[in-house]
Amino acid sequence: MLSNDEKLIAVTGATGQQGGGVVHALQAGGEFKVRALTRNPDKHRQLADEVVKADLDRPETLEAAFKDAYGVFLVTNFREAGTDEPKQATAAIRAAKHAGVKHFVWSTLPNVEAISGGKFDVPHFTGKAKIDRIVKEARFPHHTFVIAPGYYQNFVGTLAAHKQADGSVGWALPLDPDVRCLHMGDIRELGNIVAGGFAHPDEAGNGEYLPLVGDFLSFNEIIATLNRQGHNFSFKRIPKEVFAGSFPGAAEIAEMIGYWEAHTYLGSGSSDRIALANKIAGTQPTTFSTWARLNFPVQAA
Numbered sequence: 001m002l003s004n005d006e007k008l009i010a011v012t013g014a015t016g017q018q019g020g021g022v023v024h025a026l027q028a029g030g031e032f033k034v035r036a037l038t039r040n041p042d043k044h045r046q047l048a049d050e051v052v053k054a055d056l057d058r059p060e061t062l063e064a065a066f067k068d069a070y071g072v073f074l075v076t077n078f079r080e081a082g083t084d085e086p087k088q089a090t091a092a093i094r095a096a097k098h099a100g101v102k103h104f105v106w107s108t109l110p111n112v113e114a115i116s117g118g119k120f121d122v123p124h125f126t127g128k129a130k131i132d133r134i135v136k137e138a139r140f141p142h143h144t145f146v147i148a149p150g151y152y153q154n155f156v157g158t159l160a161a162h163k164q165a166d167g168s169v170g171w172a173l174p175l176d177p178d179v180r181c182l183h184m185g186d187i188r189e190l191g192n193i194v195a196g197g198f199a200h201p202d203e204a205g206n207g208e209y210l211p212l213v214g215d216f217l218s219f220n221e222i223i224a225t226l227n228r229q230g231h232n233f234s235f236k237r238i239p240k241e242v243f244a245g246s247f248p249g250a251a252e253i254a255e256m257i258g259y260w261e262a263h264t265y266l267g268s269g270s271s272d273r274i275a276l277a278n279k280i281a282g283t284q285p286t287t288f289s290t291w292a293r294l295n296f297p298v299q300a301a
């Protein structure tokens with residue numbers, strides 16, 4: 001049997017937020033050799049012990065990418081134009097199985113279609129959830145599902161505050177700001193759960209679902225946290241139809257927000273899973289308040 005320091009973990013998305021966190025946590029743990037996978041290995045030579053080319057749209061690249069790997073972390077990127085997540089994931093699962101991978105970790109999301117009885121259509125959640133069955137049926141000796149929360153990083157990225165019609169700076173969303181429904185976290189910390197899962201397959205490698213949750217807040221609590229730190233953000237609730245027509249892609253975001261409000265981000269009954277994820281990670285995830293103090297600077301007026 002190989003000891004962990006001889007075992008190699010191949011990490012997809014290694015140049016991105018989720019996979020980058022996984023590479024970092026595996027390196028910090030020092031238990032495994034790390035192979036970073038990217039479409040552009042020449043640009044990222046220093047990323048890990050090995051840097052190997054992998055393109056999820058070109059299954060022929062995956063044989064070398066997963067060769068001799070004990071574990072694989074898979075994330076697909078819904079946001080990249082042209083991405084077919086089921087097709088990419090199926091190719092990766094098949095290649096990993098062919099390579100003899102022992103532990104497969106898939107970054108999934110809740111099945112909004114099942115949780116909401118078909119009321120909400122959020123393809124980048126439900127599409128990932130439907131891949132879970134393919135992972136299970138591949139019968140790896142161990143498999144684990146990790147769930148990324150709403151990234152804190154969105155607040156300084158895709159969900160940044162904007163100047164509103166009344167002159168204030170903040171958010172206008174189709175959401176009741178009093179409803180506590182947002183499971184959130186510092187996405188770099190998903191790596192702690194993934195690395196812990198690879199290190200503890202008996203506890204985490206039997207199809208467990210491990211969500212990263214640093215905080216669970218309403219939008220008013222988010223704004224109150226930021227404003228206590230010196231910001232002056234506003235919130236306006238707007239009709240779903242108005243938001244859905246406001247920019248390309250807004251309709252799916254409106255559906256997702258409607259789902260959050262009705263069911264919460266993770267759906268119900270997630271506290272046992274969150275507790276197990278934190279145990280496996282071996283550390284408590286960062287709260288929004290702590291993250292914001294360090295990463296969300298107050299702009300001079």
Ligand SMILES: NC(=O)c1ccc[n+]([C@@H]2O[C@H](COP(=O)([O-])OP(=O)(O)OC[C@H]3O[C@@H](n4cnc5c(N)ncnc54)[C@H](OP(=O)(O)O)[C@@H]3O)[C@@H](O)[C@H]2O)c1
Pocket residue numbers: 012013014015016017018019037038039040054055056057075076077078079080109124148149150151154
């Ligand atoms: N934002 C949120 O709040 C949130 C919450 C939950 C889940 N998510 C999910 O997170 C996923 C994105 O993960 P992320 O945030 O880590 O992405 P990211 O930081 O934008 O990085 C994207 C990564 O995907 C890799 N990639 C893209 N297409 C690829 C392909 N064809 N073959 C191989 N690698 C490919 C890129 O690698 P190279 O360019 O180096 O090849 C890069 O490392 C999305 O599917 C999204 O639905 C987001």
